[in-house]
Every structure is written in C-alpha cells, then in structure tokens.
Amino acid sequence: MITWIDGGVCAAKGYKANGIHCGIRKNKEKKDLSLIVSDVPAAAAAVYTTNLVKGAPLVVTKQHLANGTAQAIVCNSGNANTCNANGIEIAEQMSRLAADAVGIAPDDVVVASTGVIGQPLEIAPIAKGMPALAAGLRDTGSADAAAGIMTTDTVKKEVAVSFTLGGKTCRLGGIAKGSGMIHPNMATMLVFITTDAAISAPMLQQALSGDIANTFNMLSIDGDTSTNDMVTVLANGLAGNPCITEENADFAVFMQALNTVNVALCRKIAGDGEGATRLLECSVVGAGDEATAKTVAKSVICSSLLKAAMFGADANWGRVLCAIGYSGAQVDVNKIDVAFQSKKGKIAVCKNGAGIAFSEEKAKEILLEDEIEILVDLNSGAAAATAWGCDLTYDYVRINGDYRT
Amino acid sequence: MITWIDGGVCAAKGYKANGIHCGIRKNKEKKDLSLIVSDVPAAAAAVYTTNLVKGAPLVVTKQHLANGTAQAIVCNSGNANTCNANGIEIAEQMSRLAADAVGIAPDDVVVASTGVIGQPLEIAPIAKGMPALAAGLRDTGSADAAAGIMTTDTVKKEVAVSFTLGGKTCRLGGIAKGSGMIHPNMATMLVFITTDAAISAPMLQQALSGDIANTFNMLSIDGDTSTNDMVTVLANGLAGNPCITEENADFAVFMQALNTVNVALCRKIAGDGEGATRLLECSVVGAGDEATAKTVAKSVICSSLLKAAMFGADANWGRVLCAIGYSGAQVDVNKIDVAFQSKKGKIAVCKNGAGIAFSEEKAKEILLEDEIEILVDLNSGAAAATAWGCDLTYDYVRINGDYRT
Numbered sequence: 001m002i003t004w005i006d007g008g009v010c011a012a013k014g015y016k017a018n019g020i021h022c023g024i025r026k027n028k029e030k031k032d033l034s035l036i037v038s039d040v041p042a043a044a045a046a047v048y049t050t051n052l053v054k055g056a057p058l059v060v061t062k063q064h065l066a067n068g069t070a071q072a073i074v075c076n077s078g079n080a081n082t083c084n085a086n087g088i089e090i091a092e093q094m095s096r097l098a099a100d101a102v103g104i105a106p107d108d109v110v111v112a113s114t115g116v117i118g119q120p121l122e123i124a125p126i127a128k129g130m131p132a133l134a135a136g137l138r139d140t141g142s143a144d145a146a147a148g149i150m151t152t153d154t155v156k157k158e159v160a161v162s163f164t165l166g167g168k169t170c171r172l173g174g175i176a177k178g179s180g181m182i183h184p185n186m187a188t189m190l191v192f193i194t195t196d197a198a199i200s201a202p203m204l205q206q207a208l209s210g211d212i213a214n215t216f217n218m219l220s221i222d223g224d225t226s227t228n229d230m231v232t233v234l235a236n237g238l239a240g241n242p243c244i245t246e247e248n249a250d251f252a253v254f255m256q257a258l259n260t261v262n263v264a265l266c267r268k269i270a271g272d273g274e275g276a277t278r279l280l281e282c283s284v285v286g287a288g289d290e291a292t293a294k295t296v297a298k299s300v301i302c303s304s305l306l307k308a309a310m311f312g313a314d315a316n317w318g319r320v321l322c323a324i325g326y327s328g329a330q331v332d333v334n335k336i337d338v339a340f341q342s343k344k345g346k347i348a349v350c351k352n353g354a355g356i357a358f359s360e361e362k363a364k365e366i367l368l369e370d371e372i373e374i375l376v377d378l379n380s381g382a383a384a385a386t387a388w389g390c391d392l393t394y395d396y397v398r399i400n401g402d403y404r405t
Numbered sequence: 406m407i408t409w410i411d412g413g414v415c416a417a418k419g420y421k422a423n424g425i426h427c428g429i430r431k432n433k434e435k436k437d438l439s440l441i442v443s444d445v446p447a448a449a450a451a452v453y454t455t456n457l458v459k460g461a462p463l464v465v466t467k468q469h470l471a472n473g474t475a476q477a478i479v480c481n482s483g484n485a486n487t488c489n490a491n492g493i494e495i496a497e498q499m500s501r502l503a504a505d506a507v508g509i510a511p512d513d514v515v516v517a518s519t520g521v522i523g524q525p526l527e528i529a530p531i532a533k534g535m536p537a538l539a540a541g542l543r544d545t546g547s548a549d550a551a552a553g554i555m556t557t558d559t560v561k562k563e564v565a566v567s568f569t570l571g572g573k574t575c576r577l578g579g580i581a582k583g584s585g586m587i588h589p590n591m592a593t594m595l596v597f598i599t600t601d602a603a604i605s606a607p608m609l610q611q612a613l614s615g616d617i618a619n620t621f622n623m624l625s626i627d628g629d630t631s632t633n634d635m636v637t638v639l640a641n642g643l644a645g646n647p648c649i650t651e652e653n654a655d656f657a658v659f660m661q662a663l664n665t666v667n668v669a670l671c672r673k674i675a676g677d678g679e680g681a682t683r684l685l686e687c688s689v690v691g692a693g694d695e696a697t698a699k700t701v702a703k704s705v706i707c708s709s710l711l712k713a714a715m716f717g718a719d720a721n722w723g724r725v726l727c728a729i730g731y732s733g734a735q736v737d738v739n740k741i742d743v744a745f746q747s748k749k750g751k752i753a754v755c756k757n758g759a760g761i762a763f764s765e766e767k768a769k770e771i772l773l774e775d776e777i778e779i780l781v782d783l784n785s786g787a788a789a790a791t792a793w794g795c796d797l798t799y800d801y802v803r804i805n806g807d808y809r810t
Contacts, residue, residue: 053730053738053758083726085759117723118760225728304709305805312806318522321488322632325458333458353458353491355523394799400710401717 001113001163002260008158011173012196014039017141019148022129024121034148035126035133036073036192037102044070044110045205047212048229055080055228056087057111060095068396069202070234073099073192075112075149077177080228082113087190093123101134110232112153112190114177127332146175149190152399157268163196163257165241170197172257173310176265178221178229191216191231191265197254198237199244206247207255215262218294218387219272220302223241233258270388271371275395278310279371282387283344286378292329293378293385299327300374300387307392310372315340315363317349320374335379342369348382403404406568407665412545413563416578417601418643419444422546423720424553428535429483429526438531439553440538441478441597442507444525447641449475450610452617453634460485460633461492465500469512470543473606475639479503480517480554482546482582485633487518495772498528506539515637517595519582522632527779534764551580554595556580557804562673569615570646570655577662581670583626583634596621596636596670602659611652612660614640620667621808623792625707626678638663660802675793676776680800683715684776687792691783697734698783704732705779705792712797715777720745720768722754725779727778740784747774 009017019034042064048058074094081087101404114122136144146156160173178189199207208231218230237243244250271279271296282300287293303323309316317338325333337349344366349358351372365371415421449470453463469475479499486492499611518526542551551561565578583594604612613636621636642648649655676684687705692698693794705711708728714721722743730738743755749771754763771777 045781049731051727051730052736053726080723081757083723085761116721117727118755120760131517151674172770227730263800304801308802308805311802314806316521318488318632320484321458322456325456325632331457350523354488355525392802392805394802397713397716397797397799400713400718400797 011160019144023125273390276390297387301389313367416565424549428530493555681795702792706794718772
C-alpha cells in the first residue's frame with residue numbers, strides 16, 4: 001500500500017532542509033538558495049539532461065556521484081551557472097561551502113542551479129548566506145527548500161508517500177521545480193527526492209533510470225530541453241528495511257512508490273507550466289507496442305496548435321489526429337478513436353479516423369475544466385502510454401518574452 | 406541573371422487565374438475558391454506532406470500527377486477536406502467540376518483544400534461558383550487566386566522572376582498560402598508555381614524535390630506538420646526554350662530561378678506566421694557537414710523559448726545555445742559563436758560557447774526590427790544552412806485558441 005503523507009523531502013527519516021533569500025535574485029521576497037541534508041551518508045542516483053550544452057553544476061554533480069554516495073543537495077535559483085567560463089569553479093565552490101557548513105566532504109554534495117543562462121554566477125551571496133541556510137536546517141524545512149528552487153513556478157511542488165518494505169515503514173518524498181524549458185528526452189527540470197529506504201546505489205540508479213522513461217520523459221511544457229535539469233534521489237537507509245540489492249519483491253514496491261511520487265510531480269509541473277491554465281494528460285491505448293504509444297502521446301502533448309486549442313476549450317480533434325500523423329509512429333490512421341474527458345464527463349469526437357457528431361456545448365463544458373484528458377485509442381494492440389503537458393497561453397508568451405529583464 | 410517581375414502565377418506565358426467567394430466561408434468578404442489554368446498541358450511535379458494523415462485532395466492529386474502532366478489547379482480555403490469519410494469523393498468531384506469548366510480531363514487537375522480538419526466539405530458551393538470562377542480567368546488574376554487560398558494569412562503571397570534559357574526569356578512565379586501548422590520535414594503549406602520554361606516532368610520533379618530540402622523544409626512556424634500541404638509546379642514550355650531533359654547548364658539556371666522564388670515565398674510565409682511580428686532567419690556556418698548545419702538551424706528556429714524571446718526583443722542567446730544543444734546534432738558547444746543582426750546592425754553576444762559583454766541597448770535596437778538574423782558559427786567546418794521562422798506572440802495563441810469558432 002502506498003499512502004500519501006506530508007513533508008516533501010523531509011518526510012523520510014533523517015532529512016533536514018531549508019531555503020532562504022541570499023541575494024542572487026534582486027527581489028528579496030523570493031528565496032534563491034536551498035539545502036537538503038541527510039543525517040548520514042546516503043546511496044545516490046541521478047539522471048541528467050540530454051542537452052549537449054550541460055550546466056556546470058551537472059558536470060560537477062556527476063563527478064561527485066561517481067561513487068554512488070551523497071549526503072547533501074545545494075541548489076540556487078535565479079542563475080543557471082551555464083555557458084560561463086568559470087562555471088565549474090563556481091559549482092565546486094558552492095559544493096565546498098555547503099559541505100563545510102554541514103561538516104561533510106565536498107564530493108558528497110549534489111549541486112544544482114536554475115535560472116538564466118550565460119550570466120556569471122557570483123559566489124559572494126551564496127558564501128554570505130550559507131551559515132544562515134545551514135543554521136536553519138530542520139525536519140519541517142521542505143517547503144522552504146521547495147520555494148528556494150522556484151523560477152517561473154507559481155506554486156511549490158512537494159509530495160511524499162509511505163510504504164512498507166520487510167515490515168518496516170519507509171517514506172519517499174520529493175520537491176520539484178520547473179515550468180518552462182521542459183520537454184521529453186531529458187532528465188527534465190530539477191527534482192530532488194529523498195527516501196529512508198535502504199537500497200544499494202546501483203539498484204537506486206536502476207529504479208530511477210527505469211522510472212523516468214514513463215514519467216519525466218513523458219512531460220513537455222514547451223518542447224525545449226533545458227541545459228540544467230536533473231533528477232536525483234538520496235536513500236539513507238534509516239528506515240531499517242533489508243537493503244535492496246537485487247530485483248526482488250521489495251524492489252518492485254520501491255519502484256511503485258517512486259513512480260507514484262514521480263507521476264504526482266509530473267502532474268504538478270505540467271499543471272504549473274508557464275502560463276498554463278490547464279493540465280493536459282494524453283493517454284494512448286491500443287498501440288502495437290509501447291514505443292508507438294509513447295511517441296503518439298508525446299506528439300499530441302507537444303503540438304502547439306492543440307495546446308492553443310485547449311487554451312480556447314476548443315474540441316479541435318483534427319489537431320490530435322494531425323499530431324499523431326506527423327509523430328513518426330507507424331499507425332493506421334483509419335483506426336484511431338479520440339475522446340476528451342474531464343471531471344465534467346467524457347465525449348467521443350473521432351471514430352476510425354473521421355469526425356463523429358457531438359455536442360459542442362458538452363465538449364466546451366468538459367474542456368473548460370482545469371485538468372483535461374485526451375484519450376486516444378489506436379485499436380491496434382495492447383500497449384499504452386501517458387504523457388503530460390499544458391495549454392499554450394498568452395501568459396507563456398508574456399513570461400518568456402522578457403524573461404531576462 | 407534572375408530578375409524580379411510582377412504577375413505571380415500569371416507571370417509566365419499562357420497562364421490564367423482567378424479567385425472568388427463561393428460560399429464555403431461564411432464571410433462573403435473572403436475569397437474561398439481559386440483556379441489556375443494553363444493554355445496547354447504542362448509538365449507537372451509535386452511534393453506532399455509527410456504527415457501520415459493526408460488530406461483527401463493530396464491522395465487524388467497524386468493519382469492525377471502519376472503521368473507527369475496537368476493543366477489546372479483548383480483549390481478551396483475554409484475547409485481542409487481531411488478526416489472525412491467522403492473526402493476522396495469530394496476531391497474527385499472538385500476536380501471534375503474544374504475540368505468541365507475549362508474543357509480538360511479531370512486527371513489533368515491538381516486539387517487542394519486548406520482549412521479546418523474533420524468537417525465534411527460541401528460540394529454545392531463549389532459547383533455553384535465554378536462557372537463564374539472559370540468565366541473570370543484572366544492573365545491578371547494571380548492576386549485573386551492568391552487571395553482565394555488564404556486562411557489565417559494576413560497578406561497575399563505572390564512572387565515571380567524572369568530568366569533566360571537558350572536565348573529565350575522564361576518566367577517562373579508562384580503563390581503561397583500558410584501561416585500556421587508549418588514545420589520542416591514536410592512539403593509544407595500550399596505553394597502553386599507556374600513556369601513557361603520547357604522542362605521534362607522527371608527533371609521538374611528532380612528540381613522541386615531537390616530545392617525544397619533547402620527552402621520549404623527549412624521553414625517552421627509552430628512545429629506542426631499539416632495534413633494538407635503540398636508544393637506543385639506546372640511547366641507549360643511556351644517560352645520555347647530547348648526542353649530541359651538532363652542536368653545541363655540550363656537545368657542549373659532553372660534550379661536557381663526556382664530557388665529564388667521558393668526562398669522569397671519562404672520568407673513571406675515566415676514573416677506572416679500566425680501572429681508573428683518578426684521574421685527570423687537563422688544562418689548556420691562553420692558546420693562539419695550540411696546535415697549538421699540544417700539540424701542546428703531548424704532547432705534554433707523551432708525553439709518556443711527563443712521565439713518568445715525574439716517577440717520581446719530580448720537578446721537571450723542562452724536559448725540559442727540551448728536549442729543547439731538539444732538539436733541532436735553533434736557539435737562542440739565550446740566553439741559556438743552567436744550574433745544577432747538586422748538592418749540596425751550586428752552584435753556578437755556569445756563567443757566559444759560563453760557569453761561576452763555587449764550593449765543591451767544596442768541589442769534591443771537591433772532586435773526591434775521586423776527581420777532578424779540569428780547568426781551561428783560552429784567553427785568546425787565549411788558547411789552552411791539557413792532556416793526561416795517567426796516569433797511566438799500573444800496573437801498566435803489568440804488565433805489558434807478558437808480557430809474553429
């Protein structure tokens with residue numbers, strides 16, 4: 001049984017967190033530096049952006065995690081520390097400042113940055129803020145840590161679950177940041193997950209890499225794959241369960257818990273897409289194989305035209321078919337059924353690749369909801385996939401038209 | 406020498422055209438049916454959308470052009486005649502109506518439709534309008550024909566050139582439609598080109614297929630590949646030049662004329678992208694090979710984040726680097742230089758993959774122009790490519806938020 005609980009990255013035993021304003025951002029109301037620390041060294045795993053342009057913090061984190069161990073995560077917002085000549089140096093200094101503040105080794109620190117690219121990140125505000133940041137670490141600090149990593153996010157993103165492994169209660173929770181520059185085929189935005197389950201670093205990496213193919217890599221806000229995004233998991237083992245070192249029944253439960261948290265974070269990120277008014281979820285069933293289902297679901301979620309139609313609550317299913325047609329997946333377009341669904345009900349709009357009569361009034365009522373499901377049945381097999389995204393709105397343009405200024 | 410001339414699809418000898426309002430659109434001010442006719446049968450070539458969902462008119466046109474000959478083009482706007490159970494039948498009826506009106510065989514007709522998908526196209530208004538449409542055919546009718554194929558276009562798109570083959574003056578001109586649902590890897594929007602040059606159907610097809618790889622396939626408005634788009638060329642030979650039947654010097658001149666017209670139409674389409682305020686042209690040089698140059702140029706032009714930044718006249722070059730990084734092309738990001746250019750001058754913003762100091766004021770002045778060049782030097786070879794697109798604006802969202810209603 002997976003049970004929702006409170007606490008985000010502090011839900012699991014032995015984690016403390018904090019977030020403060022240290023001065024990277026001009027607006028003093030906005031936190032810009034976060035720290036998450038485990039009481040004991042933890043097994044660590046991560047996935048990184050596939051963008052060839054990689055933020056300096058990712059390069060440094062990858063080195064730090066080479067031994068599969070970490071104990072702290074430090075992250076700033078307001079500046080991505082990417083495409084700067086001194087990026088690696090700054091990321092290493094950030095790690096050392098965090099390590100010194102909590103008394104661990106610099107290579108046990110995950111370091112991350114998010115914000116504008118190509119403007120040198122000053123270390124001074126981080127050095128100045130670190131003592132207060134560390135002093136404020138507490139097991140109720142998840143919300144502040146979640147606030148400190150926000151950029152254009154409008155809401156903090158925290159989630160946690162509890163589950164049982166070998167008779168022991170375990171917890172797994174995460175915080176996430178990201179509402180623009182988000183697209184499949186990457187390790188997506190910033191997601192920091194902590195758990196007190198005992199699991200070896202290789203199995204933790206296997207679980208994470210396996211899960212993101214169905215979660216964060218099925219998420220798109222705007223088709224842009226960022227340079228700085230990563231998902232990391234720390235597992236400190238304080239729950240006392242028998243350590244997972246192979247693909248056994250406990251591993252399956254752990255995967256389920258991880259998937260639950262990751263899907264919840266995906267939905268939170270998609271629903272808070274830059275300027276978004278609606279969360280879009282495209283569920284594809286009846287595919288000949290999983291790759292086809294995923295390709296189709298992602299193509300639909302990524303279509304600017306469909307996203308704009310959803311903003312207008314317009315049941316323009318032709319754009320769904322169009323996006324399937326150019327997805328690159330080999331499908332029989334004459335077998336495709338499409339329906340829209342929300343809390344207000346479900347309406348079929350296309351059968352066997354052609355339009356069917358439907359009530360525009362009912363469709364509008366359904367599409368005016370905050371969360372819309374686009375249901376696609378390829379009627380060609382048993383494979384399925386789900387992708388998440390959001391509508392395309394005036395505010396996306398406004399937010400990104402003058403992000404730097 | 407290639408010389409600009411007036412006349413669009415009627416610039417070449419022996420072509421007449423017309424466009425009228427027949428009643429497919431509710432707004433009587435908007436023309437919705439166009440006809441272009443050659444005095445004599447012409448060699449014909451076409452390229453079609455790569456979308457698996459293909460409009461019925463494309464299927465019918467492909468059959469009609471199997472013998473490499475055509476004499477007329479009929480096209481309606483307001484309805485795409487796609488994803489309808491009776492689509493093929495309607496497209497065939499449209500061909501027959503046009504053929505009967507001008508006294509040719511139905512299989513010498515190119516038939517096209519553009520507009521909303523999935524709503525049956527009524528043949529009645531087309532049948533009713535055809536006599537007047539044909540009666541009004543004239544060698545000054547290109548502008549009306551260009552108007553009849555517009556959807557969300559805000560301006561008519563016509564262009565023509567003259568050139569010399571074997572001592573004979575030849576002309577080649579075209580009209581185009583398209584401002585949304587436009588993306589590389591397709592035969593793009595609707596483009597109808599006519600020429601009086603004598604060229605065999607196979608060489609005409611070779612010229613067209615070769616050229617679109619550098620023109621219409623390097624054009625993107627919104628990343629959506631439409632179901633209905635095609636580019637066709639008719640060559641009626643009335644210029645009296647020695648017929649081009651192989652890759653000789655005349656073929657090279659013909660290719661140059663075709664490229665000149667196609668690039669001009671690409672720029673017109675990009676500049677009139679749905680809601681666009683600026684034409685974007687991304688020129689990539691210094692690539693190791695042409696495929697890399699093309700991939701990089703297209704990725705930059707397609708980035709929603711960069712497009713929004715250009716709307717805001719924001720010199721956010723980090724988004725250019727980011728788009729190159731996720732393009733899939735293998736490039737050394739530490740060698741990339743980026744500059745922006747317009748009529749107001751040129752400004753370097755990134756050198757060797759990192760930011761350099763520049764005047765934000767000067768950058769803003771440059772980026773506030775209508776036509777912006779994004780100059781990327783990969784410093785890794787001699788290959789180059791250019792892609793065209795537009796900024797992402799509030800109006801794109803408005804236009805596509807309620808296209809059907």
